[in-house]
Amino acid sequence: MEKLRDLLKNIYLFQGFSDEDLALIARIARRHDFSAGQRVFYEGDEASSFFVVELGTIQMTKKNEEGDHEEIVVIGNGAHFGELPFLDEARRDLTAVARERCDLYEISYTELREVLHNNKSLAASFYESISHFLAARLRKVTASLISLKTIRHHL
Numbered sequence: 001m002e003k004l005r006d007l008l009k010n011i012y013l014f015q016g017f018s019d020e021d022l023a024l025i026a027r028i029a030r031r032h033d034f035s036a037g038q039r040v041f042y043e044g045d046e047a048s049s050f051f052v053v054e055l056g057t058i059q060m061t062k063k064n065e066e067g068d069h070e071e072i073v074v075i076g077n078g079a080h081f082g083e084l085p086f087l088d089e090a091r092r093d094l095t096a097v098a099r100e101r102c103d104l105y106e107i108s109y110t111e112l113r114e115v116l117h118n119n120k121s122l123a124a125s126f127y128e129s130i131s132h133f134l135a136a137r138l139r140k141v142t143a144s145l146i147s148l149k150t151i152r153h154h155l
Helices: 002-009 019-028 108-119 120-154
Strands: 029-034 037-041 049-055 059-064 069-075 093-096 102-108
Touching: 002 019, 002 029, 019 029, 019 102, 019 108, 019 120, 102 108, 108 120
Parallel strands: none
Antiparallel strands: 029 102, 037 093, 049 102, 059 069, 059 093
């Protein structure tokens, strides 16, 4: 459980959590092993949890217009994925595939909501972390769009 707490400390969702708070989250995490090529979830699936990579790499893909899977990003040790549907209950927008043998921790949205519901200060810290992360991501996307517009204008 101590190793999982250390992993969780490095995730933006849990920054500022005490060791006791992280222990609450670690208690609801379930460890899974995935073989190379095994799907963690498919694009379009209903989302009910997010994942933390203890060991290995996960390839995130999206179907293109031809129906082929294009690599979007590769996620490795200590990273996490699948957390955004926790906020909006959207379906999975990518497919996650183990590129090699992977050890993952799965954290159920339902169980996480229960932990947060029972600890309001923990919930406030959690949602504050999400809002800061999303604001930074939005700024990055906006900057990218501005750059694209500037490039197109100069062509």
